[in-house]
Amino acid sequence: MTVEGTAARKPRRSSKRTSASATKAAGALSAEPQLVQLLTPEGERVQHPEYDIDLSPDELRGLYRDMVLTRRFDAEATSLQRQGELGLWASLLGQEAAQIGSGRALRDDDYVFPTYREHGVAWCRGVDPTNLLGMFRGVNHGGWDPTSNNFHLYTIVIGSQTLHATGYAMGVAKDGADSAVIAYFGDGASSQGDVAESFTFSAVYNAPVVFFCQNNQWAISEPTEKQTRVPLYQRAQGFGFPGVRVDGNDVLACLAVTRSALERARRGEGPTLVEAFTYRMGAHTTSDDPTRYRLDDERAAWEAKDPILRLRTYLEKERLADAAWFEELEAESESLGKRVREAVRAMPDPEHMAMFDHVYADGHALVDEERAQFAAYQASFADGEDK
Amino acid sequence: MTVEGTAARKPRRSSKRTSASATKAAGALSAEPQLVQLLTPEGERVQHPEYDIDLSPDELRGLYRDMVLTRRFDAEATSLQRQGELGLWASLLGQEAAQIGSGRALRDDDYVFPTYREHGVAWCRGVDPTNLLGMFRGVNHGGWDPTSNNFHLYTIVIGSQTLHATGYAMGVAKDGADSAVIAYFGDGASSQGDVAESFTFSAVYNAPVVFFCQNNQWAISEPTEKQTRVPLYQRAQGFGFPGVRVDGNDVLACLAVTRSALERARRGEGPTLVEAFTYRMGAHTTSDDPTRYRLDDERAAWEAKDPILRLRTYLEKERLADAAWFEELEAESESLGKRVREAVRAMPDPEHMAMFDHVYADGHALVDEERAQFAAYQASFADGEDK
Amino acid sequence: MAVQKLPLAKALNESLRKALETDPKVLVMGEDVGKLGGVFRVTDGLQKDFGEERVIDTPLAESGIVGTAIGLALRGYRPVVEIQFDGFVFPAYDQIVTQLAKMHARALGKIKLPVVVRIPYGGGIGAVEHHSESPEALFAHVAGLKVVSPSNSSDAYWMLQQAIQSDDPVIFFEPKRRYWDKGEVDTEAIPGELHKARTVREGTDLTLAAYGPMVKLCLEAAAVAAEEGRSVEVLDLRSMSPIDFDAVQASVEKTRRLVVVHEAPVFYGSGAEIAARITERCFYHLEAPVLRVGGYHAPYPPARLEEEYLPGLDRVLDAVDRSLAY
Amino acid sequence: MAVQKLPLAKALNESLRKALETDPKVLVMGEDVGKLGGVFRVTDGLQKDFGEERVIDTPLAESGIVGTAIGLALRGYRPVVEIQFDGFVFPAYDQIVTQLAKMHARALGKIKLPVVVRIPYGGGIGAVEHHSESPEALFAHVAGLKVVSPSNSSDAYWMLQQAIQSDDPVIFFEPKRRYWDKGEVDTEAIPGELHKARTVREGTDLTLAAYGPMVKLCLEAAAVAAEEGRSVEVLDLRSMSPIDFDAVQASVEKTRRLVVVHEAPVFYGSGAEIAARITERCFYHLEAPVLRVGGYHAPYPPARLEEEYLPGLDRVLDAVDRSLAY
Numbered sequence A, B: 001m002t003v004e005g006t007a008a009r010k011p012r013r014s015s016k017r018t019s020a021s022a023t024k025a026a027g028a029l030s031a032e033p034q035l036v037q038l039l040t041p042e043g044e045r046v047q048h049p050e051y052d053i054d055l056s057p058d059e060l061r062g063l064y065r066d067m068v069l070t071r072r073f074d075a076e077a078t079s080l081q082r083q084g085e086l087g088l089w090a091s092l093l094g095q096e097a098a099q100i101g102s103g104r105a106l107r108d109d110d111y112v113f114p115t116y117r118e119h120g121v122a123w124c125r126g127v128d129p130t131n132l133l134g135m136f137r138g139v140n141h142g143g144w145d146p147t148s149n150n151f152h153l154y155t156i157v158i159g160s161q162t163l164h165a166t167g168y169a170m171g172v173a174k175d176g177a178d179s180a181v182i183a184y185f186g187d188g189a190s191s192q193g194d195v196a197e198s199f200t201f202s203a204v205y206n207a208p209v210v211f212f213c214q215n216n217q218w219a220i221s222e223p224t225e226k227q228t229r230v231p232l233y234q235r236a237q238g239f240g241f242p243g244v245r246v247d248g249n250d251v252l253a254c255l256a257v258t259r260s261a262l263e264r265a266r267r268g269e270g271p272t273l274v275e276a277f278t279y280r281m282g283a284h285t286t287s288d289d290p291t292r293y294r295l296d297d298e299r300a301a302w303e304a305k306d307p308i309l310r311l312r313t314y315l316e317k318e319r320l321a322d323a324a325w326f327e328e329l330e331a332e333s334e335s336l337g338k339r340v341r342e343a344v345r346a347m348p349d350p351e352h353m354a355m356f357d358h359v360y361a362d363g364h365a366l367v368d369e370e371r372a373q374f375a376a377y378q379a380s381f382a383d384g385e386d387k
Numbered sequence C, D: 001m002a003v004q005k006l007p008l009a010k011a012l013n014e015s016l017r018k019a020l021e022t023d024p025k026v027l028v029m030g031e032d033v034g035k036l037g038g039v040f041r042v043t044d045g046l047q048k049d050f051g052e053e054r055v056i057d058t059p060l061a062e063s064g065i066v067g068t069a070i071g072l073a074l075r076g077y078r079p080v081v082e083i084q085f086d087g088f089v090f091p092a093y094d095q096i097v098t099q100l101a102k103m104h105a106r107a108l109g110k111i112k113l114p115v116v117v118r119i120p121y122g123g124g125i126g127a128v129e130h131h132s133e134s135p136e137a138l139f140a141h142v143a144g145l146k147v148v149s150p151s152n153s154s155d156a157y158w159m160l161q162q163a164i165q166s167d168d169p170v171i172f173f174e175p176k177r178r179y180w181d182k183g184e185v186d187t188e189a190i191p192g193e194l195h196k197a198r199t200v201r202e203g204t205d206l207t208l209a210a211y212g213p214m215v216k217l218c219l220e221a222a223a224v225a226a227e228e229g230r231s232v233e234v235l236d237l238r239s240m241s242p243i244d245f246d247a248v249q250a251s252v253e254k255t256r257r258l259v260v261v262h263e264a265p266v267f268y269g270s271g272a273e274i275a276a277r278i279t280e281r282c283f284y285h286l287e288a289p290v291l292r293v294g295g296y297h298a299p300y301p302p303a304r305l306e307e308e309y310l311p312g313l314d315r316v317l318d319a320v321d322r323s324l325a326y
């Protein structure tokens, strides 16, 4: 994964890809995106006039460790899918900095609304990674308690969680709390009406919510140009709140920008849109075959911008971590992989009757009737065996 | 209707009304709206650096005539509703300039997608005004042939027509035609997901469509601040196309701005959002009671900006029309009112069986069955009478 | 004081007021619910008394209304959402069907979504398109939702109380053409169960089952039938999900004939479900097939045709005759 | 050449290709239908051959997809829209129900909306949430829509041709778990009518009626029943709106027993409509109530439970036994 390379290191500009039909006039609107960066792909620490961050060596190592362990977990899940232990997996490969940076910006009392790919954010929230695997294995639809880590269930219907986040944030404001809410979504999701409506509601009610868009350049097979002809972060302005584009492969910048947006929310200044400019290094999910729609070159260029590699370079250069530390982390990685593997294999199938559970909180006569019928039906086979 | 007055003549700025919760940071985004104006409320012709228009006396009189006749028609419909001839009426009072200005900017081959209030645009398209009344009388749901005047049916589900307009415009582009499409919608509608999606689609496909938002300050009882905290025209920019705010009570400015946006569409430069800043002088519909939610003062201030009055002042001052001409128009108005009144009263109720017509173009077995059953059922009463 | 004669809309208003008073977590949200008090005045005066933080005028976006209500419920609130008219619930349909209905199960019960979606529904008020729909079957088919409809002021008051107290999402269909009908409300009564049917007229020859706006019509039909010597029982189903099949079965075992009446189109309507299940339960009791009276498979017609489209007295009596002719 | 053995998905692909070739107004649109060829490859190779102007990758917004398809249809095009999975049609539900279904009637027939909405539907493929829904009843209840579902490759090919040629909006449900099942397609045959049922196995003791993915299951059940000496007739309904009640009636008048099988939840499902209407039509013929086998009133379960949730061979045979026991 840690590939050296000298390929183009500057983030590709959306405008370059704007479809032929897009006009000059439109092009003129899409000024050079202001990409916030604090750590270059080469591992150089750079300054930014608006965003800065001062982290202790411990904190820096912590971010590195988070990214490495998240990647390890993700790789394990991918291979568990190949082994048939999971039905599907949506890999976050390449998006570790966006997720760890934003995830580590959160306070415990902040609330997270993820898509289906925020395994790194879940990690930061302290969600046991094996909890994430139930739905991909097909034993539940999520099933964890969102309130125990303030990490909502994964949402598959694209964009719909942005409204839940907005409503939750409206509630936070009503409570007079100074917590904030973060809603994750993708570049593709930006086209959904629900996302626009969440922008409208959050702006009108001045809700303490951060919209964190991971622009990983692809929505399955569709490049971002199929969703917009100007950089996505600009979308916010027309709704009356700021948008900012951050280097999504730079964990420091993601942390700084998200923290600032969260603080803004806490101060009662309302929503912010953060566009983390990153790349989906793998397939959309394990069911997908990206060779049908994208060129290897593109991936190679992004490998040179790997979020983990650049922080390693920096840690090494600045002597913030030694070989022993890296080795220890490697061992920790392996044991995480092993633990996840074992946990998944031990995950029992649900009881058949479980499908009638939790349809309603207060019960429903028909569910009771069908449950009883089903039980009798199943019992009829047992009876048959007896005879 | 033509009320003199010295009340504040400058358009009220949205920002003034921004709810207390909106923050300074957001306020900073909402710069002074650039309101395009060519004719002041006092009837002074002013210049604008970007938009100008040169109209013959005939054309100027024509615009005035359109507005007067539209207002007369509208008043007639309101009184027909009071007399019980219509079930409901949605008055355009106060929005004549926005509708006539934009409507007269269109070419015959352009296509219009209205809401339920574009009686003035319908007039410009040559739709017989009585055609508009069927749905308000309850004899049909519209029923006119949209293709005969390139004026689509009224759409009641807020915002949905903006997508139809976008699709239609995509088709125009596919055909290689240089026609344009215009979609009308309101300030309230701007919050609907469909409107945002139409912005996305039209931008991505560079569709030749003009989004014409009549910001009449109210969505039934809700002021525009319940929909947005920045001026609506700014919404477009985040989708990658220009937005412009025009004095919606200035028929010249509305004509100039819409014409320019249509030309842009024809040139293949894609969509434009026009926000016509105007005012709903009457109730939302005849079912509504605006005294419950807004103050008379506000209406009074807007009366001073009346779109018809200012053009009349200008025509008189410049001696472009004499008393005889105004009198003749008055007579024409009265005869239009009479014609509409008579036409509505003569409008027959639909045949009962008509409810089974046009459910499908190619027929449907169940509709046939139900039609036959209904006919037999009705016949059973006739039989009963015979006996 | 506890017993008042109130129009149905006013009973709902009192019920909302009670809920807002009792539970600080209850919120009322929707388009024009504030100063205007809703287009039917069901929320009249509530914003004035409970403030903009609890009675919330929302942007004009139904998906947004329901979606943010879900978020508010996750934060511990109990939002009561108003959809302005039946025909405008569909932009919110995705949020209702894929999120509101399923989230409790998705979390294996670890979260609850006490959201009430109030929808004025049905025709008969001479309205324009989209203002007279009866889409209840489109919600009742969806597991995770409860679907109810009161037919009178007392039920309006109490069923709304119960819906708000329920920890499940409830789609609350209000019979808009009965908003102005007055009925007694005893605000200190002990209410019946939310999902139980009620026998509103006893009879022995045939059962008419209905809910919402059609209950009154069925009572009228039963009265006319009585003059003709026929004893018709009328059931107010009150709940379309779950349906109180036990009550219908008990009635049909007695009367042996059933006619279901609703405004919604018959095709794939709630009458189909009732007919199918009751036929299964009462196969040997039924002397006639379950008959259905409802809307046709056609878009709700313009106002001047709605009388023909909607079930009326004659059509109900015709079905009664046809059933008794078996 | 005219007769080929094709997987169902490939038959659809050939049908789209044929339509694109024959009529320049036909468009294919949806998420990932271009280079990827759709997540199920139903549109494989079409963009390559017909270009981006006719095979259109859309933004990720289903309401936008259907809404713009309506506009394109108004401009004279015949869009064939792909919804990626059954569970993602709901953001488009408003456009489908309030616009697509009603616009022809709203215009008193003066405009037509030849739009096909293709939806891969149903379970049995081990997928995550929202990827296994069977929402056909939610469309069939709505006047103005036609709703069909092929069960085999030949119907897939021909019914899609006919749906595209239809001047009405057609919701075209594709049985995704049968995509890989091969069947003969005669591209020069004279197809049957789009909305007529087909008897796929003759029998005398009982009728099984199904559509889409459940037809194959019913054929298997009939084969097992035959071994047990029971002659089961199997009807492929093919169309859920309209439903070919005449064909069901004719079969039931012969067999006197009917079991309807679908994956969708039984409660308010298409089986209810069929049971209600056929009971009315065949009241004196039926020796048992119409029985229904389908999904439960619960969200579609996680993959490891779907076998229990879905109708399987045993559940169908159980219903056959129960019916014959009357």
Ligand SMILES: Cc1ncc(C[n+]2csc(CCOP(=O)(O)OP(=O)(O)O)c2C)c(N)n1
Binding pocket: A117, A156, A157, A158, A185, A186, A187, A188, A189, A190, A216, A218, A219, A220, A280, A284, D031, D060, D062, D084, D088, D091
């Ligand atoms: C409403 C809806 N439509 C379609 C899908 C199918 N789908 C799943 S993921 C996806 C692409 C999402 O792209 P993006 O938002 O960029 O997120 P990413 O997968 O890149 O993280 C699509 C179309 C869905 N889940 N929900």
Ligand SMILES: Cc1ncc(C[n+]2csc(CCOP(=O)(O)OP(=O)(O)O)c2C)c(N)n1
Binding pocket: B117, B156, B157, B158, B185, B186, B187, B188, B189, B190, B216, B218, B219, B220, B280, B284, C031, C060, C062, C084, C088, C091
């Ligand atoms: C989807 C939908 N929701 C609600 C309504 C009810 N409704 C009709 S008009 C209206 C307000 C529209 O305001 P705006 O868009 O500003 O247009 P205006 O009436 O001011 O011209 C509302 C809420 C509707 N017609 N459609």
Ligand SMILES: [Mg+2]
Binding pocket: A186, A187, A188, A214, A215, A216, A217, A218, A219, A220
């Ligand atoms: Mg993406």
Ligand SMILES: [Mg+2]
Binding pocket: B186, B187, B188, B214, B215, B216, B217, B218, B219, B220
């Ligand atoms: Mg308005």
